[in-house]
Amino acid sequence: MQPNIVLIQTDQQSAETLALYGNPLVRTPHLDQLAKQGVLFEKAFCNYPACSPSRSSMMTGRYASTIRVHANHMLIDPREISLPQVLREGGYQTALIGKNHAFPKETLHQVFDHAVQGEHGHLVDGHRDDPEAKAAHQWAVDHCWRSPLGHGTNPAPYEKCGTYLLGQSAADYMEQARQPEKPFFMWLSFPDPHTPYQTPEPYASMYSPEDVPMPPYDDLKTKPERQRVMHAMDAMDRADEQTIRSVRAIHYGMISFIDDAIGRVMAKLEELGLSDNTVILFTSDHGDSMGAHGLIQKHNAFYDTFTHVPLIMAWPGKSLAGIRSPHPIELVDIMPTILDLAECPIPYGVQGRSCASYLLGQSYEPREFVVIESGEEGEPIRMEEIGKRPSDPFDESCFVWCAYRDAWYGKGKSIRTAEWKLNLYTNGDGELYRLTEDPHELTNEYGNPEWESVVIELERKLLRWSLANEDRLPVNDTVKLNYRQQAT
Secondary structure (H helix, E strand, O other), rough: OOOOOEEEEEOOOOHHHHHHHHHOOOOHHHHHHHHHHHHEEEEEEEEEOHHHHHHHHHHHHHHHHOOOOOOOOOOOOOOOOHHHHHHHHHEEEEEEEEOOOOOOOHHHHHHOOOOOOOOOOEOOEEEOOOOOHHHHHHHHHHHHHOOOOOOOEEOOOOHHHHHHHHHHHHHHHHHEEEOOOOOOEEEOOOOOOOOEEEOOOOOOOOOOHHHHHOOOOOOOOOOOOHHHHHHOOHHHHHHHHHHHHHHHHEEEEHHHHHHHHHHHHHHHHHHOOOHHHEEEEEOOOOOOOOOHHHHOOOOOOOHHHHHHOOOOEEEOOOOOOOEEEEEEHHHHHHHHHHHHHOOOOOOOOOOOOOOOHHOOOOOOOOOOOEEEEEEEEEOOOOOOHOOOOOOOOOOOOOOHHOOOOHEEOOOEEEEEEEOOOEEOOOOOOOEEEEEEOOOOOOOOOOHHHHHHHHHHHHHHHHHHHHOOOOOOOOOOOOOOHHHHHHHH
């Protein structure tokens, strides 16, 4: 019997925001329980540190450079084969509950049988005319939308806020719209804890700013100039520690709000007798710097705080349980893994690697390293080009820097092993971090003669990876002569 699949995804949440990954403060009892039922991947990474490229690569199992989704304004080409499409063709009923930001409108309703979309703020299909939900959304827009560090306590009842409404919409789908004769795939996609940084009570005051852990200071002096531009354009050079602590505390509250919504979804699965035959995955599309490296939100950079994401996979009673996996894994691996578990064919051209065998306790050959991409064609903005910029972190006159297309100019690739991370950029910039000695990535060793051999070896690995991942599509069927086929 094909299992049901529930893929739960948050937006802009680093792994470090969960106690499961070492956070000393954030409470997520429902995710903790899910991890006990399955496998927690300690070294899971997105393939691009921005929403659409990450989601698009995850939903196609193909790298952003392959599918040509180089930045947030780009979506999946309708000619690409996607996860919900293959599942639908394999007999699944497919549903999207929440944020899309991957599929164009014309494709969305071809691959999803049921869709309840939700947006940043609190607008959710089926509740857009609810006066209290509209008021919650408007408060977020008025107070926390445009400035880099705008944050606060939304005065709306939590039952009228997007996270709660999406959790309820997922439960309603399973109880009322699901076709019992078919297995279902549900992509439950929470737009939070992405900006706007705001949440209602009791979550807004759940964590005291004085208690939140702070990242170590990074002066960015040895880092690529684009990072100093990010620092300036979000006015992080004018942000005090107390403000950053307050933003982090709200961010944590948003995460606990999501965990409660996940708990209600899991309770509904149990109530409907679906738990034993449902695979549940939890992850995020990318991280949020939250003040680390003097940065906020997401950016065209490869720090772990942007790229290291939570990942839990569980099939109660069938998967390994209570396991913490040290194996590197990428979000492009989710599509082939789900298709293997669903007994559906993996399309030719998929570049991710299934870890279904590992999840089920069978033999598995893990990755040696992960590769992450970022940026689109163009020259990065330089410090000397900056004219108008925010006067302070609450200045709404410029909007947040990561929303500008210019912020993503300048392509790069990153290769990360257990010990090293090498970041290379088309303009010649580079970064090298010895992660075993410098886990916070503060000391850029690129250009240090002592580690020249390390750079050369990592460059070779990245070159071989690039050769192996050149696109195989469309299939070339113009040449008919094939020696091996003739020999047989």
